[in-house]
């Protein structure tokens with residue numbers, strides 16, 4: 026799995042980081058950072074939850090492993 030963020034869509038509201046703080050972080054300038062683009066299997070469900078929580082639909086999950 027690979028986590029991909031479309032930064033043109035992201036507005037830095039931090040909802041993904043609230044759901045999955047091990048995967049996403051929003052800095053003091055409201056810039057989102059993906060902490061782990063290729064998370065281990067233990068975090069896949071959280072990554073999916075974060076993608077669904079994003080109101081901008083900015084997070085894509087690529088399934089190739």
Ligand code: SF4
Nearest residue numbers: 035036038039041079
């Ligand atoms: S939830 Fe979506 S819009 Fe909000 S910070 Fe995360 S990727 Fe960006």
